[in-house]
């Protein structure tokens with residue numbers, strides 16, 4: 009440990025830290041562009057210049073180690089002048105096109121220019137021209153003129169993904185970011201460079217020009233693309249998710265997420281094929297009905313089968329709470345054939361984040377009781393028994409099980425199929441009752457990731473179940489200040505329900521004595537009755553999740 | 568100071584680049600002697616000699632060598648810097664051309680002293696002719712076992728390789744030189760760590776200029792005591808002064824440190840063309856601050872003496888400008904060089920060099936305003952000291968010094984308009 013002084017305040021810090029790290033640990037922000045906690049130090053932007061007593065020149069806080077007795081000034085006259093000079097330099101060849109730039113509102117350059125520079129340029133010449141609208145790869149666009157040459161994106165590809173796909177070419181004020189000749193920026197994590205880029209040089213092909221940052225609300229969420237459970241922010245405008253960005257969690261995903269999760273785990277929420285109301289089959293057609301009708305039909309049909317003629321599939325896509333209540337309902341009905349269908353893609357995994365299990369909650373589904381007795385592969389036995397006619401009725405939680413060919417093959421044999429579905433899917437073709445369920449973006453709930461970390465989700469998109477303001481959902485500027493006649497404030501609100509709530513109602517009809525008002529109550533019951541979850545409460549899971557009481561075999565995901 | 572007329576680096580001996588001729592003239596006896604000493608004793612001798620680096624910064628060579636770890640699990644390297652990119656500098660190529668073995672011998676002694684496994688000689692790519700001569704000399708030295716395995720029957724082995732640069736001034740900066748050898752982009756590295764800890768391929772490395780290393784054999788052969796008496800004690804030895812510009816006999820002149828600048832120009836380089844007056848002299852390559860023609864009397868060419876004139880010895884490249892010189896044009900041309908050569912890694916140099924060039928072009932076009940003088944100076948001040956490497960400083964210093972010494976010329980070039988009128992750049996100044 010060493011004693012240092014930053015801006016007249018004394019701190020004791022570890023001695024292998026740089027000034028910027030030591031300051032950060034103590035809540036002092038030293039402005040920086042190129043430095044990033046998880047990337048190597050490049051020391052090139054020069055915005056983090058600080059004054060250190062007894063050192064003749066200003067030093068860069070990102071590359072200078074603290075020493076005992078070091079006296080650091082981050083706001084002395086010299087520092088303020090130098091920082092202003094650096095910002096003026098960065099801006100002389102910058103296009104200053106904030107009004108049309110996606111980054112505006114979350115741009116480090118914009119923020120620093122307001123905060124640390126005099127806000128006036130003495131540069132009166134033509135700026136250096138560089139290529140605009142460069143497609144670096146399938147997901148990322150580059151505006152070379154906005155680039156401030158911080159090299160974060162290059163270092164990310166080199167150091168984190170181990171796919172060196174970006175380089176600088178040319179020299180001086182003609183330096184340009186580009187891909188290696190004949191190559192594309194197409195690694196599985198390419199879109200993280202968009203978040204890393206402190207300016208609007210790198211933008212998302214999927215999101216660009218869709219919304220101003222301040223017109224969206226940001227809700228903490230968890231990606232459902234695989235069993236890693238990367239922490240995310242879900243950006244919503246007009247009750248529609250427009251993008252996902254990674255949210256820092258040192259135990260799960262650091263600052264990153266994969267492109268697949270970012271692009272493909274939310275589009276279904278506002279898709280045209282949403283199931284907007286419950287349905288049942290009449291004269292061979294699925295028709296929209298009311299909730300009560302659908303429930304009545306489902307319960308009366310289920311009652312007509314013997315216990316051993318019924319089976320259920322939980323879902324590794326669904327939350328712990330959904331699965332727990334399904335297991336509890338089946339238990340109440342005396343049904344013991346219950347499992348879920350795994351979705352493992354061994355070819356699609358890596359050592360950074362991407363897991364082979366393409367569902368967010370296999371671990372949790374198994375732990376809360378979605379498995380029959382001890383048979384590891386009981387879902388196969390269920391399929392066999394559908395095929396040979398022993399099982400006649402099937403209850404399926406949110407999972408398009410018919411995408412598995414051997415399942416699609418046996419579904420026509422069922423006499424009764426009830427499913428929860430948020431979107432039209434293959435399984436619906438065979439269903440007799442369809443409950444319109446909320447997606448993970450529209451409900452509360454928890455997932456248990458591959459290593460047993462329980463993480464919370466909350467609604468980012470509102471359904472008829474909740475109200476953005478009354479239920480304390482994150483608000484955008486539009487949500488706060490938009491007028492009712494403002495077209496932006498009118499989003500579709502669907503009549504869908506969280507699966508655990510649907511099961512709750514069915515259980516009541518079937519005479520169960522239990523009832524839950526909040527998702528939280530379901531989780532807390534799990535935690536108090538299931539040894540794996542002992543010690544956890546909905547509250548103490550927190551924003552970064554909490555580990556279950558795990559033993560290795562409990563969390564090993566079968567393949 | 569006693570007259571010292573001996574040429575140590577470039578003696579007038581025909582065919583000295585041939586190994587037999589070199590050997591007949593005491594060649595490689597410095598190496599032989601060094602191998603008979605302990606490595607530490609060799610470093611001590613170089614320390615005692617007070618030899619200062621000839622690459623521009625004038626760092627004490629023995630001290631630099633002593634920074635190398637004695638024990639190292641990783642191999643250690645020496646990079647001999649023959650990039651010679653500094654405008655006004657053309658001395659190292661004379662060593663390659665006329666006395667390559669002296670440099671090779673110096674490198675080998677350095678390698679012995681620091682326990683170095685391989686010497687990389689980084690030479691600017693344009694020096695095709697000199698690269699050939701040096702390669703020939705290296706091959707000869709291999710064939711006589713001065714380089715290679717168990718050199719001269721000792722336990723000491725080392726290899727010498729030539730690496731050709733690809734035309735970037737910045738690759739003469741020691742850390743980008745190492746990146747360049749590694750095949751990386753020629754970006755200077757942030758220091759610390761210093762090369763002696765983390766250098767070429769992450770291994771302990773020392774970088775020395777070609778001329779620096781060429782001084783070493785005689786220091787070992789004749790002793791530090793003898794060497795330290797030559798020229799100025801704090802900065803001893805001879806320097807290869809490359810004289811260019813408006814002189815009658817431009818060329819490389821080997822003279823002891825502390826020589827009078829006027830002697831170099833008038834006695835050796837034959838005086839000014841057409842016997843004109845001198846307007847200004849750049850004493851040590853384009854990155855050093857200028858000396859006015861009127862200040863030349865008594866200026867001695869060594870590190871300490873030049874400090875008194877707020878400039879430095881640099882590479883010893885003396886650039887003479889006569890009374891007709893348009894100093895603003897010269898400055899604009901130099902600034903163009905730095906703008907063109909800035910690697911673009913760090914903000915102040917990348918953006919500032921181009922900005923300074925644009926302002927200077929405005930003076931040349933007669934479109935500048937009076938405020939532009941201070942603007943230019945302020946841009947230079949904002950670059951200086953705030954960059955990753957010294958190229959930024961090198962770009963700022965000439966600007967600062969020319970404004971200081973020739974402010975009047977700038978003011979004369981200002982457009983005679985009211986300063987309120989908005990400046991509109993003429994079409995030829997619109998850069999692409």
Ligand SMILES: Cc1cc2nc3c(=O)[nH]c(=O)nc-3n(C[C@H](O)[C@H](O)[C@H](O)COP(=O)(O)O)c2cc1C
Pocket residue numbers: 619620621622623624625626628631648649650651652653736737738739740741742774775776777779780956957958961
């Ligand atoms: C932009 C720049 C260019 C340089 N170019 C050269 C060069 O061409 N040759 C050289 O010997 N040193 C050059 N140097 C200095 C080297 O970084 C280094 O200080 C020198 O090679 C060390 O050798 P010495 O200690 O023997 O002087 C340059 C420095 C800078 C900042």
Ligand code: SF4
Pocket residue numbers: 154155156157158159160161162185201204205206207209210
């Ligand atoms: S594109 Fe963005 S992240 Fe990459 S170097 Fe430029 S400013 Fe930095």
Ligand code: SF4
Pocket residue numbers: 737754755908909910911912913914916917954955956957958959960
């Ligand atoms: S000072 Fe100039 S040359 Fe040196 S690292 Fe910075 S941009 Fe590159």
